[in-house]
Amino acid sequence: MKDLLLRSILFLIIYSVFTLTVAQVPTRKGWWKFDDKTNILKADVGTDLALQGTSKTIDGPKANDFAVSIGTGSYLKMNHGITPASGNFVNEYTISIDFRVASIGRWYCFFQTSPTNSNDGDCFINTTGNIGVAATGYSLYNIKPNEWYRLVISVKNGTHYKYYLDGQLLLTGTIQTVDGRFSLDKTLLMFADEDGEDSEIDCSEISIWDSALGAADISILGGYGHTIGSPTGKTHMLIPFLQNPSTSSMFISWHDTSSTVTKVDFGTTSSLGQSTNGTSELIAGTYRWHTVQLTGLQPNQEYFYKVVSGSGSSSVYNFRTLPGANYTGKIRFLLLSDTHNSDTTMSSKIIREAKKNMQQLYGGDIHKNVNLVLHSGDLVVSGNNITQWTTQFFAPMSPISPNIPFLTVTGNHEGEHEFYYKYMKLDNISGYPAPNAFSERFWSSVVANTMFVGLNTNLSGAALTLQNLWLESKLTEAENDPKIDFVFLIGHHFSITELWGQGITEDSRPAYLTNQVFPILKKYSKVIQYSYGHTHGFERGTVESQSTTPRNDFRMVCGGGGGGAIDRWGSYINNDYPNIHVTIDNFCYQLIEIDVANRTFESSMYSLGNASKARNNELMDKWYIKVTQQAPAAPTTSLPTINESQIVFNTSKISSDSLMTVRIQIAEVIDFNKTSIDTMVHWKNIYKADASFNPIDKNKGIDLTKLSFKRTALKNDKTFYYRVRYRDHNLKWSVWSNVTSFNTPTYIAASTIPAKFNLEQNYPNPFNPVTEINYQLPEVSKVRLSVFDILGREISTLVDEVKSPGFYSVKFNGKNLSSGVYFYQLRTNSFVDTKKLVLIK
Structure with a gap:
């Protein structure tokens, strides 16, 4: 009788615990267990899934349990049935995925919020086994191949974005905006990515809730018994950022909240064998920046290394030092600008696509074949926001920053904030090294036969005068050095732009470039390119040299399509400048190759398109300089x-x-x-x-x-x-x-009275300083012909009187006006027409 009573009590306790546990987890809106082999995509709760591509039924993690293997390039369509509670899309939800991957070293995607598979995926396993995405951050924990895990992502946009693995907090991600990238449309794509980062993945269960589950609920869901350890925040710890390289040194920096150790173990093989200590600096809050400068290195030598600090050590990475003075091979660099965006989808994609392209063009070990990354500013949206430096810059750059060193200049969004100068280590190449107040503001570095110059276009007043004097000295130095063939400059601001007309008068920086910097550059024959950003798109133009020993003109090139919202045609004032030849409103990057022995420079622009038309690493522009190629012979003219x-x-x-x-x-x-x-x-x-x-x-x-x-x-x-x-x-x-x-010969008009009103395009156009405007009147008319500036202010009245029918010609002299775009308008009682004219002095 006692035994029966004890068994009854035990049953009631177990039943109560089971009932309580089930009751504690909110009801799912959708649940797919993949256990019905006759209909593997059948929903246990909600609507059946739909397959796009290939899949196969496999054994699941437990006996008599099945799973589905989703093929590369394939995905499942889920109609989750959640009604938006706030905003236009679903901003609060939880997704649970039981998964397994066969190997590490490839990209896997968990889901994508775009129902047309037209955007980048929104949750990945990267090539080192970390879970996340650049916009939210990645976990430090690395998953293992051929083991089952339960990933739970709890989302409440505007409040939190958290990852859990096997019931434990994995990552507190960057909070996302309401109705932004991580809000859900009616259809959610599981395991989909639009550009191939979706390797084959096994899945034994998917669940979705219409609420953001808390830690207690997720702990009850449990998983497969892995111990995750301490969850990671957003400080992107132990991920190296290489910067400011030379033939014999390299700066290696990284985040770690601990200050106890700052060390790099390195060597010419993966066995390492050498160590160098450095220092750390608290940037703000918990963001501590560790830096070690390796010195005494050999030119053009591959080194292996790992960073070591209080939280542990990184993986082993590798880099290559810059080549020495007698190098005759090729140097290559990636050029970026304006990668800043609160939504890092495109900046992250640009880096991944650039890396993939470099591997295809030059070989898989990009550090052996690419020497440098140049960035012409606007790394973050707000230079004073400490979290943005990780989420918007260091995290998106991390696919290449441990292997290829960076050189950067500050943009207007960094705003000369101290965070930029704490993070970037440029003192030893600075125009005025510490303790000068202008230390690290502008810099130069020579790589083989090329001098790279970084200008600070944020400066004002006496600082600009100082920069100009220094620039003249560096260009003179290059001009007198027979080993230097090219001078390549980067700065953030433009002189002129076709995509963003308002930017020309927004502040004094364009005038500084036009009136001070370009007159200096024109005097020196080895200048080949000034690269800038600020405008979000691509532009390429030319500037005529005024060197006393001219070799060639130089180019001005905008590389501002690095991830910031594109300046689309029509969004701002658009000006068609004669000396800008190519303008494209696309996301883009540039790859540049210099053949030292042959003294040639070649640059290529690759496009990822824009929101209206995606492009896949499409080569859309290319240009070059060949020092030894002779100028064209004198042309021959004949009678017109x-x-x-x-x-x-x-x-x-x-x-x-x-x-x-x-x-x-x-x-x-x-x-x-x-x-x-x-x-x-x-x-x-x-x-x-x-x-x-x-x-x-x-x-x-x-x-x-x-x-x-x-x-x-x-x-x-x-x-x-x-x-x-x-x-x-x-x-x-x-x-x-x-x-x-x-x-x-004398031209005789077909009729002395025109058939209609007409205002012709002025000629010549562009002009300097005089142009001719022709118009015709079919009847007696009160005529007013006026010229306006770009702000719509009338600056000249050419005609203001009653005119008889006929053909008329008027000269306009712009000698007292500045170069730029103007408009002229013919107005009568019954006719109005306006056309554009361009004055270039």
Whole structure:
């Protein structure tokens, strides 16, 4: 009787505990156990899943338990049935996934919130077995292959984003915004990634809740018995950031909350064998930055290393020192800018795609073939926000930062904040080393035959004067050094931009570039490129050299498509500048290769598209400099072809390379002291995009050897002279051609009274300083012809009177105006038309 009573009591206790446990976990909105082999995607709770791609049924983690293996490139569609409680999308939910992977070293994806699989995945296992995503951070814990785990992600956007593994807190991630990237549409894609980071993965169970489960609920859910240890925060600990390399040294920095040890173990093999100690500095809060400078290294040598601090040691990584003075191989670098964004989806993707591309182009060990990463500023959204330095910069850069060293300049979003100068170690290459107040503000570093210069375009006042003097000294140094072939500069701000017109007058930085920096750069023959950001997109233009020993012109290139929200066409004022030849509103990066022995420079821009049209590492622009290539031979001119409407100037083909630009001068005097036309025409003018979001080339189909001008551009019954010179894509100019004279016959109009109102495009355009505006009136009209600046202010009235029907021509002189875009408008009682004119001095 006692035994029966004890068994009854024991049963009641077990039943009560079981009932309490079940009651403590909220009811699921969806539950898929994959145990019905006849319908493996059947829902135990909710709606059946749908398969896109391939899968197979496999044995699960327990006897008589089944699972599904989702093939590479395949995914499951889940209609979760959760109704948004706040916002337009589901912002509070919990997902549980029982999973297993066969190996580490590949990317695996858990889910993606885009129902069309058009964006990057939103939770990964990276190649070292860490779980997370750049936007939220990654765990320090590394999963093991061929073992089952239960991952639970509890989300309440605006409040928390937490990862749990086998019932234990794995990572407190960066809090996400309401209705942002991590909110759910009606359909959730499990295991989907749009660009191949979705290797085969096994899954034995998926659950979803319409609430953010707490730690107690998740602990009850349990898992497969792994001990996770202390959860990680967002400080991105023990992930190295290489910076400021040289032929004999390397700075290695990393986060760790502990201050007890700062050490790097290193060597020329994976056995390491040497150690160097360093120092740590508390940046803010718990963010402690450890730095070791390795010195006494050999040039162009591969080293293996790991970082060691109070929380432990990192994996073993490797890097290569810069090549020495006698190096004759190739140097390569990745160029980035404006990677800052609170949503790091695109900046993280750009880094991964750039790494993949570099591996395909140069080989799998990128540290052996790529020397440097240059970043021209705007690393974070707010330089004074300590968490952003990890979530927006160090974490997204981490796929390459342990292997390739960085050199950066500060952007306007860093705002000269102390965090930038605490994190970046530039003193030994600084224009004015410590204890000077301007230490690390601007710097230079020589790699083989190339001098790299980092400018600070945030400075003002006396600091700019100091920077200018230093810049002159470095350019003179390069000019006098026969071993230096190229000077490559980075700074954050632009001189002009086509995508973001408001930015030109937003502050004084563009004027500083235009009026102070560029006049300095023009004087030196070895300058090949000034790279900038600030505008979020890609732009490429040219600046004419004024060196007394000219070699070639130089380029100004915007690489601001690094992850910040793209400045789309039409979002801001757009200006079509003649010396910007290619503008594309895409996310992008650049890879640059310098062949030291052959003295050549080649740069390529790769695009990832934009929100309207994705692109997959598409090569969209390419340019070069070849020092030893001769300039084009003098072109030959012949008589132009003239008819009632146009004049076509006939010139020879270019002698070598390919024709980029023709400069043509037309004058009534043979010495060309006073010209009727003096303009440059380029092979290409990519400006804006079509309905399919492809770039528009406004000069498509142009034949630069047959330049065409309106007949009305030149006076009737006059003798004119013309000549041309050619610039090739190597940015070298020919000398002037022979001079050809021609006569303009008198043009007789088909009718003395126009059939309609018309305002013609001014000519020449661009102009300096005089241009001609033609218009026609079909009837007696009160006419007002005015010129306006870009802000809409009337700056000149050319005509303001009653006019008879007929054809009219008016000269406009802009000698007292600044270079820029202006507008002219013809207004009558029944007609209004406005056109743009560009003054370039």
